[in-house]
Amino acid sequence: MGMEWFIILLIWLVAPFAELAAIIVLAVANSRYKRRIWELTRGTDKADTGMQDKGPADIEIQHEGPADIEIQRERPADTGIQYERPADIEIQREKPTDIKIQHEGPADTEIQHERTADAVTQHEKSAAWYGPGQAIVVPEDFEKAESACRVPEIPHKQTALVRAPKIDGGFFQGTAALVIGVIFVVLAGLIFATTAWHVLPSVCKVIMVLGGSGLFFGASWAAEKYFKIERTGQAFYILGSVFLFLTILAAGYFGLLGPEFILKGENRYRVLLAGSIATEIALFSKIRRFRNKVYTQACLWGMTVSMCFLMGALKLEWPDCMNGMMYYSFLLIGGNEVYRRKSGLQGSMNAPADRFIDEFMGEFGLFAALQFWIISGMMAYKAVAGGIGFIIGILFLGIWEVTFWDTLAFGLMAAGTALVALRRRSPEMKMLHSLTMMIFFQYAGFCIPVDFTYQVFLGAAMTAVWFLAERRFKNPLNNLAGGCVFSAVLAIDMAVLLLDMLFSRDSLGNQLAASAVVILLAAVMAEWGRRYPVLRGSVAAVLFALTLTGWEVFNRTLGMDVGYDVVVWGYVLIVSIWDMVKKDRFCIPILAIGTAAQAVARLENQETLSFFLLLSVYLLVKSFGREGTARERFIRGSCLYSLAGVYLLAEGATANGVLRMVWTAAVYGLEYASVILHDRSKIRDRFWNCTGMTVFLMMMGAFYSDPSLALWNMILCMAVFEVIYVMLYRSGCSWLHLAAAAAVLPLPMIATARYGLNENQVYGATAALLILSGILFRRFRPVMVRREGESGGWDVDWFHILVIFVLIPMAWEAGRGWQCAYILLTALYVLQFAVLEHWKRAAFTLAAALAAAAFWRQPFIRWPEMLSLEIQLIPAAGFIWSLGRIWGDRKEITNLQTVLYCLCLGAMASDALSTGAVWDALILEAVNLAVFLLAHMRKCMRWIRISGIIMILVALYMTKDFWLSLSWWVYLLAAGLGLIVFAAVNEMKKR
Incomplete structure (x- = not known):
C-alpha cells in the first residue's frame, strides 16, 4: 500500500x-x-x-516566388542610364493579367502584390525606385521595351532594395x-x-487538485521571470486558474465546504458560483499583465457565467432569471456608455495606465454590446411568448400574471437600446428602440393590478402619448418604421378592446375605455396626416369605431332605443359636414362607410335611412366651387349615388321592377338634361352614355325576368328605348346603341308567348313600328353616314340593321299573306342601304329580287290556269330587265340576262310542249315574235337568232302531224336539194 x-x-x-x-x-x-x-x-x-552607396549601376533585383521578375540595369560610362533591350528583360506572370512580386524581408515575410497589368498609373511610369517599405515602380519602358532609351540619372538615395518585415514564424x-x-x-x-x-481520501484529492493549481501558478511565475517565455507563462496561469475552479468543485463534491455547498440539487449552483468567482479573481488579477484580447474576453464572459450561477444559487425561475440577466446587461451597457461619454469629454489619454484602460474598455464595450443584444433577443422572445400566453390566460384561464420585475426588465431593455441608438442613430437602431419601447409600454399596462380592459387601455394610452410626444418634441430616435410599430400596436389594442366590449356590453367602463383608445388612435393618425396628407382620411375611418362604442352609451345616457343604422347615418352626416366646412380629406372614408352601411342593410333586407341619397347630396355640394376634372368627378359620383338611392326607395315602394327602373330612368334623364344644358359637349361623354345604357339594360332585364308583368310594361320599355336609343345615336356611341338595339329584338317573340297575341296583332304591330321608325330615321339620317370631323368615325343605325334578325324568322313562320308583306318589308329594309355608294347596286338588285319573291308569295289574286306560268314569269322578266338598268350594259350582265331570258323562254316552251295546248304555243310564238321584231329594230343579232329558232322549232313541233303524214321520199328530195345548194355555194366561194 x-x-x-x-x-x-x-x-x-x-x-x-x-x-x-x-x-x-x-x-x-x-x-x-x-x-x-x-x-x-x-x-x-x-x-x-x-x-x-554604390548607386544604381550593377544593381540586380531578384524576386522569389512562382512569378519571378528579374531586372538588370547597367550604367555606361557616359551620363544617363541606358537600359538593355527587351531580350534582357525576363517577366513571368502566373496569369495574363496578374503580376505577382514577392519581396524577401528581414523576417522572411512574403508579401504578394496582385494587380492587373493595366493598373500602372502615369505617375508610376517613371524611372524611380523608392526607399525601403515602399512598392517598386515599374518604368514606362519596361512595358514597351522595344528599344533602348535614355533617362536622367537617378539619385543614390532612391536605389535601395525594397524589404518588407516578415511575421515571426516562431x-x-x-x-x-x-x-x-x-x-x-x-x-x-x-x-x-x-x-x-x-x-485517495477526499481531503487528499482536494489537496492534490489545489496543489496542481499552485504548481501551474508557480510554473507560470518561473516561465515569465527566469525563462522570459510569456506565452508559456500565460498558458500555465490559465491552467492554474482552471484548477482553482476544479479545487472548489472537488471540495463541494466531497462535502468539505458544508451541507450548503454540495454538488447536489440546487446547492450545486453555490459551489459553481464560488468556483467561478475564485477563477474570475485569479484571471482578472493578471489582465493588466497579459493584455491579450482573447484573454480579456474570456475574463469578461466569465463574469456572465458567474451571473448565471448566481441566478441558480438564488433559486430563481426561468422568467426571473431572464430579468436578472437583463438587469446585469443594462449595467454593463450603461457603464460602457458612461465611460465613453466621460472619455470623450476628457480627450485622449497618453499614460500607460490610461492606454490600458482604453484597450480594456474597448474589449469591454464589445462584450457589453454582445451581452446586451443576446439577452435582448431572449427577452424579445419572452415578450412574444408572454404576450400570447397573457392573452390566452386572461381570456380563457385567468392564470397569467405580469410582475413588476418583468416590466422593469423590459424598461431596462428599452433604456439600453435607447443608449445604443443615441450613439449610432441608424434606421435599424431607431426601429429597435421603438419596438422595445412598445413592448415596455404594453407590459407596463399589464403590470398594473386592474381589470384586463383597463390594462390594455393604459398600455395603449402610454403608447399613444409617447408617439405624440416624440413627434411634438422631435425626438432624435423618431423614424418612419418606429412610428409604424407604435401605430400598428395601438390599432391592435383598439381591436382587442372592441372585441372585449362585444362580450361585455353591460360594462360602461369597457365602452368608455374603448372609446378613449379610438380617440387616441385618431389623434395618432391625425399626426401622421400632417406629414403624409394622404393618411389624413384615415382619421374618419378610425373615428367610425365610435359608433360601436358610443351606441350603447348614447342609448343609456338619453334613455332611448336608437337603431345602430341611425347612429351610423348620423355619423356619416356629421363627418360630411365636417369635411365640407373644413375642406378636409375625408371623402373616401365617408363614401366607403356609407356604401358599406347601405350594402349591409340591403343584404339583411333591413329598412334604413338612405345612405346613398345622403352621399349624393354630399358629393353634389362638394362639386360647388370646383372646376375641371375634380368637379366632373363629384358630379358623376353624385349621379350614381342618386340613381342607386332612388332605386332602393322605389324598391321599398313597389315590387314592379320595370316601374322601379322607370323612376330611376326619370332621375337619370333630369340629371343628364341639366348637364347637357350646362355644357353641350357632354353629349358625347362616355360616363353619361354608359350610365343611361346601364339603366335601360336593367329595365329590360326586369321585364324579361318577370313573366307576370302586364303589356303596358313593354310599352314603357319601348318608350324608354326610343329615348335612350336616340340619345346614344346622337352621341356617336355606336357600340352602346348596338347593345340597346339587341336588347329589344326579342320583344315580338316575348309578346307572342307571354300575352297570347294572335298573328295579325303581332305582325301588324311589328310592321307598323318598323315602318314608322324607319321613315322617321331615314327622314333625317341615313342608315350609315360618316361622322363629320372624325376620320374613320361612322354613325350607324344599328336597330334598323339588326331588325333583319326579326324579319327573317317572322317571315319564315308567317302565313302567305304576312310572308308577302314581310318580304316587301325586307325589300324596304334593303333599300335603306341604297344611299351608300358602294352598296347601292347590290341593294337595288336584292330589293328587286325580294319584290319578285313577294309577287310569287302573294295570296290575294288568283290567276287563270292557262295564264298562270306566263304571269308568274312577268316579275322574273322585270327583275332580269332591272339588272341591265342597275348594273349597266356590261358584257357579264348582258350574258347573264341572256341566260336568264332563255330560261324564262325555255320554261314557257317546256310548258307549251308538255301540255300541247295551242294557246300556250300561240303565247310563246307571240312573245318570240315580239322579241324578234324588237331585236330587228335594235339590230341585235343574238335575239334575232334565238327568237327565230324558237319560233321555227315551236311551229315545227306544233305541225308535227302534218310532217309525219308526208312520204319519205319528200324528205330525201329536200335533203338532196339542200346538199346541192350547199355544194354550189361552197364552190362559188372558192372562186
Whole structure:
C-alpha cells in the first residue's frame, strides 16, 4: 500500500515537471532560431545600405516566388542610364493579367502584390525606385521595351532594395508547443484519474487538485521571470486558474465546504458560483499583465457565467432569471456608455495606465454590446411568448400574471437600446428602440393590478402619448418604421378592446375605455396626416369605431332605443359636414362607410335611412366651387349615388321592377338634361352614355325576368328605348346603341308567348313600328353616314340593321299573306342601304329580287290556269330587265340576262310542249315574235337568232302531224336539194 502511494505521488509530481522541461526545451530552441533569423536579417539590411552607396549601376533585383521578375540595369560610362533591350528583360506572370512580386524581408515575410497589368498609373511610369517599405515602380519602358532609351540619372538615395518585415514564424511554433503541452497535461490527469485517483481520501484529492493549481501558478511565475517565455507563462496561469475552479468543485463534491455547498440539487449552483468567482479573481488579477484580447474576453464572459450561477444559487425561475440577466446587461451597457461619454469629454489619454484602460474598455464595450443584444433577443422572445400566453390566460384561464420585475426588465431593455441608438442613430437602431419601447409600454399596462380592459387601455394610452410626444418634441430616435410599430400596436389594442366590449356590453367602463383608445388612435393618425396628407382620411375611418362604442352609451345616457343604422347615418352626416366646412380629406372614408352601411342593410333586407341619397347630396355640394376634372368627378359620383338611392326607395315602394327602373330612368334623364344644358359637349361623354345604357339594360332585364308583368310594361320599355336609343345615336356611341338595339329584338317573340297575341296583332304591330321608325330615321339620317370631323368615325343605325334578325324568322313562320308583306318589308329594309355608294347596286338588285319573291308569295289574286306560268314569269322578266338598268350594259350582265331570258323562254316552251295546248304555243310564238321584231329594230343579232329558232322549232313541233303524214321520199328530195345548194355555194366561194 505504501508503494502505491509513493508511485501515485511520484507520477503526479514528476509528470508535470517532465512536461515543463519538454516545453522549455522547445521554447529555448525556438528562441535560438529566432536569434539566428534576426542576425541574418541584420546582415541583409547592411548589404542593402552598401548597395545604396554604390548607386544604381550593377544593381540586380531578384524576386522569389512562382512569378519571378528579374531586372538588370547597367550604367555606361557616359551620363544617363541606358537600359538593355527587351531580350534582357525576363517577366513571368502566373496569369495574363496578374503580376505577382514577392519581396524577401528581414523576417522572411512574403508579401504578394496582385494587380492587373493595366493598373500602372502615369505617375508610376517613371524611372524611380523608392526607399525601403515602399512598392517598386515599374518604368514606362519596361512595358514597351522595344528599344533602348535614355533617362536622367537617378539619385543614390532612391536605389535601395525594397524589404518588407516578415511575421515571426516562431509564434506558430510556440503556440504549437503550448497546445501540445496542455494536451499532455490533460492526458496525464486522465491517466491519473483512471488509475489511482479512486484510492485517495477526499481531503487528499482536494489537496492534490489545489496543489496542481499552485504548481501551474508557480510554473507560470518561473516561465515569465527566469525563462522570459510569456506565452508559456500565460498558458500555465490559465491552467492554474482552471484548477482553482476544479479545487472548489472537488471540495463541494466531497462535502468539505458544508451541507450548503454540495454538488447536489440546487446547492450545486453555490459551489459553481464560488468556483467561478475564485477563477474570475485569479484571471482578472493578471489582465493588466497579459493584455491579450482573447484573454480579456474570456475574463469578461466569465463574469456572465458567474451571473448565471448566481441566478441558480438564488433559486430563481426561468422568467426571473431572464430579468436578472437583463438587469446585469443594462449595467454593463450603461457603464460602457458612461465611460465613453466621460472619455470623450476628457480627450485622449497618453499614460500607460490610461492606454490600458482604453484597450480594456474597448474589449469591454464589445462584450457589453454582445451581452446586451443576446439577452435582448431572449427577452424579445419572452415578450412574444408572454404576450400570447397573457392573452390566452386572461381570456380563457385567468392564470397569467405580469410582475413588476418583468416590466422593469423590459424598461431596462428599452433604456439600453435607447443608449445604443443615441450613439449610432441608424434606421435599424431607431426601429429597435421603438419596438422595445412598445413592448415596455404594453407590459407596463399589464403590470398594473386592474381589470384586463383597463390594462390594455393604459398600455395603449402610454403608447399613444409617447408617439405624440416624440413627434411634438422631435425626438432624435423618431423614424418612419418606429412610428409604424407604435401605430400598428395601438390599432391592435383598439381591436382587442372592441372585441372585449362585444362580450361585455353591460360594462360602461369597457365602452368608455374603448372609446378613449379610438380617440387616441385618431389623434395618432391625425399626426401622421400632417406629414403624409394622404393618411389624413384615415382619421374618419378610425373615428367610425365610435359608433360601436358610443351606441350603447348614447342609448343609456338619453334613455332611448336608437337603431345602430341611425347612429351610423348620423355619423356619416356629421363627418360630411365636417369635411365640407373644413375642406378636409375625408371623402373616401365617408363614401366607403356609407356604401358599406347601405350594402349591409340591403343584404339583411333591413329598412334604413338612405345612405346613398345622403352621399349624393354630399358629393353634389362638394362639386360647388370646383372646376375641371375634380368637379366632373363629384358630379358623376353624385349621379350614381342618386340613381342607386332612388332605386332602393322605389324598391321599398313597389315590387314592379320595370316601374322601379322607370323612376330611376326619370332621375337619370333630369340629371343628364341639366348637364347637357350646362355644357353641350357632354353629349358625347362616355360616363353619361354608359350610365343611361346601364339603366335601360336593367329595365329590360326586369321585364324579361318577370313573366307576370302586364303589356303596358313593354310599352314603357319601348318608350324608354326610343329615348335612350336616340340619345346614344346622337352621341356617336355606336357600340352602346348596338347593345340597346339587341336588347329589344326579342320583344315580338316575348309578346307572342307571354300575352297570347294572335298573328295579325303581332305582325301588324311589328310592321307598323318598323315602318314608322324607319321613315322617321331615314327622314333625317341615313342608315350609315360618316361622322363629320372624325376620320374613320361612322354613325350607324344599328336597330334598323339588326331588325333583319326579326324579319327573317317572322317571315319564315308567317302565313302567305304576312310572308308577302314581310318580304316587301325586307325589300324596304334593303333599300335603306341604297344611299351608300358602294352598296347601292347590290341593294337595288336584292330589293328587286325580294319584290319578285313577294309577287310569287302573294295570296290575294288568283290567276287563270292557262295564264298562270306566263304571269308568274312577268316579275322574273322585270327583275332580269332591272339588272341591265342597275348594273349597266356590261358584257357579264348582258350574258347573264341572256341566260336568264332563255330560261324564262325555255320554261314557257317546256310548258307549251308538255301540255300541247295551242294557246300556250300561240303565247310563246307571240312573245318570240315580239322579241324578234324588237331585236330587228335594235339590230341585235343574238335575239334575232334565238327568237327565230324558237319560233321555227315551236311551229315545227306544233305541225308535227302534218310532217309525219308526208312520204319519205319528200324528205330525201329536200335533203338532196339542200346538199346541192350547199355544194354550189361552197364552190362559188372558192372562186
